[in-house]
Amino acid sequence: MSDEIRKNFASDNIAPACPEVLDALLRANRGPAPAYGSDELTGELERRFAILFERGLISFPVATGTAANSLALSALVPPYGAVLCDQSAHIANDEGGAPEFFTHGAKLIPIPSPDGRMKPDALRAAIELNRLGGLQSPPARALSLTQSTEWGTLYTLDDLRELTTIAHDGGMTVHMDGARFANAVAALGCTAAQASWEVGIDVLTFGGTKNGAIAAEAVLFFTPSLAEDFLRRVKRSGHLWSKQRFMSAQLLALLENDxxxxxxxxxxxxxxxxxxxxxxxxxxxxxxxxxxxxxxxxxxxxxxxxxxxxxxxxxxxxxxxxxxxxxxxxxxxxxxxxxxxxxxxxxx
The missing domain is CATH 3.90.1150.10 (Aspartate Aminotransferase, domain 1)
Structure with missing residues (x-):
């Protein structure tokens, strides 16, 4: 860390890569390795995620949060469907229409909240209104939650469990934008499992770029059936790195020793x-x-x-x-x- 006084508080994206990530990249740069995710580091990353989240899962490293969120939603929602999200959600305000582009037209339906935390009654009302719309409304097929929220607030584990239960009862899957998932887990004092699949999250975008990586996120599927053909989506969108070992190395470095x-x-x-x-x-x-x-x-x-x-x-x-x-x-x-x-x- 520099002794110079920091004056830029615009974003956590301004931070440099941490030394451990840079060291991991140098180690990954020794000799040839299989391409397109067939390398040892990418396989090890999935095993490490499974240990961290205390269950089997399928992981897909990608370079950006926008790609991670948009690709995840494309696997959950058909082009004629809809995604319910908080009105402050990054997918609705800061991703340039990428979720709609990647889903080939699925609609985002923002739900108002006072502080970035969606309220159960508001979610129920949105689901009911969507149902009453019939053919005139794209059917809500996924709920997207952001943890921590865009306003720097946190859902409690009980909050998440209630919201995901409402969504599942309504026939929806649940995605979590976890660009700052690490901050949420650290603040809540819980495990990664308790903050994700144990409270009903089906797909998690695990953020690394804001937390010490150069460019590394991961889409984690806790229900394997939802990941069917997901690698084809990654490839078709231009987000399958040929030298994926370098992306996996960054995330492995962050997982090492917590x-x-x-x-x-x-x-x-x-x-x-x-x-x-x-x-x-x-x-x-x-x-x-x-x-x-x-x-x-x-x-x-x-x-x-x-x-x-x-x-x-x-x-x-x-x-x-x-x-x-x-x-x-x-x-x-x-x-x-x-x-x-x-x-x-x-x-x-």
Missing amino acids: LWLDHARQANAMAERLAHGLHRYTAATLPYETQANEVFVVLPKAVTQALEDAGYRFYRWPTPPGVTGDLIRLVTDFTTTTHDIDALLAAL
Whole structure:
């Protein structure tokens, strides 16, 4: 980690790759290896995921979160179907229509929520409305949940179990966007199994890029039948790496000695430190709980401008009605230090 004060809090994607990942890539670069996922590292990765999640599964490494989410949904939903998701979901707002493209036209149906956490009654209402639409409505075939959510909040395990039960009772499968799955597991203090298939998740997008990898995600199928012909989908979409050992090596490095959780704990701790400091600043308002590694805060416009003038970087979010100031998002990662956080708070 650098001694230089970090001033970019725009995203956890700005973080460098961790040394363990770089070392793993160098080791994977020794000599020839079978292509297109037939290498030893890719086979070992699936075995390691099975150990981590305490059950048999099928894993598919891909390079980006957008590809992982979109390909996963394409396996769950036909072109004439629909995906229910929270209104804040990344698949609905930040993936450029990729889920619709990969599913060949399936509709995304956003469900409103106050803080990124879908409510059971809202899900039931959406399912009933979809059913009443008959032929005029694309049938809801999948529910997509994001953990941690786009607002930095967390579903409890009971929350997830209730939502997945409603979805399954409605004839749907359940996908989880786990770009920050590590942050959620670290914050909840549970196991990977408890946070996924044990609460009813059928397919998980396991994120690595935000957590120390260069470009590495994985689509994990806990129900093998759902993965039928999935590799053909990966190939047809242009996301089957010929030298897949290098993608698998990155994820294996993160799984080694629970490095993926250590990184997430560091990011979460720095976000918590930042949130506590902001609570002491009377001009700051935090509209959502800080439960993972994203902090949302409303600051006076003059303050956000002054921070930018001082070199700080962050994303502005639409300010809620009736709120004066700028709603900004500050994101921490595994390289963020107490020095970085304290310098930002001092700048305020």
